[in-house]
Amino acid sequence: MASKSNSTFSVLGSDLAITGDITASADLHVDGAVEGDIACSALVQGETSTVKGAIKAETARLAGTVEGSITARELVILKTAKITGDVFYDALTIEQGAQVEGRFAHRNAKSGAATAPSSSSAKPELTVAG
Template sequence: MGTIPVAKASSSSGSFSVIGGDVTITGNIAASTELHVDGTIDGDIACSSLVQGETSKVNGAIKAESARLAGTVEGSIDARELVILRTATIKGDVHYDALTIEQGAAVDGRFAPRGHGKSAVAPPVAASGDTGGDDEPKLSIAT
C-alpha cells in the first residue's frame, strides 16, 4: 500500500487539505500542511497539523506536530501538541509533548510523553517456552 499525496487548498491563513465526510480513503496519507478530515481513513496519517471532525474515523496511526481530535481513532497517536475533544473515542497508545483532554473523551490505551516511551521500556524477556528446548527459564548476568 503506497502513500497518497493530498492536494492543497489555499486560504488567507495558509494552505490546508480537506477530506470530506462522504470520502473513504484506503491507504496512507502524507501532507506537509494542515489536514482536515471529516471522512474515513483506513491507513496511517502523517501531516503537519490534523483537525479531525466528530463524524470522522481513522483506522491507523497518526503522526503530527499538532492534532485536534473529535472523532474515532483506532491506532497510535504521536503529536507534539494534542487536543482530545469530548466527542473523541481513541483506541490506541498516545505519545505527546503537550496534552489537553476534554471531560467525556474516551481513551482506551496508554499515555506517555514523547521520547520517554521507547527509552524507558525494558528489553523483552524470553518467554519460558522460548528457552531453547527445555522449560527452565535462563538468566545470564554480564560481567
C-alpha cells in the same frame, strides 16, 4: 519535492472514504473515513470522522474515532473523541467525556521517543479541559 508555506490546508469531506496512507506537508482536516496511516503538520479531525491507522502530526485536534497509535507534539482530545491505541505526546489536553483505551507516554522532545518514567526529569504537561 518542493516545500510550500504552512498556509496550505486540505480537507477530506464527510462523504469521502480513503483506503491507504496519507502524507501531507500542510494542515489536514478530516471529516471522512480513513483506513491507513496519516502523517501531516497539523491534523483536525471532525466528530463524524473515523481513522483506522497511526497518526503522526506536530499538532492534532481529535474529535472523532481513532483506532491506532497517535504521536503528536501538541495533542487535543475533544469530548466527542473515541480513541483506541497508545498516545505519545509532548503537551496534552483532554476534554471531560473523551474516551481513550490505551497508554499515554510523554515523548522526549529531542529524540521523539517515549521517555522512561525513571529517566524523565521534566514533568509531562497535562491539561484537563472542562
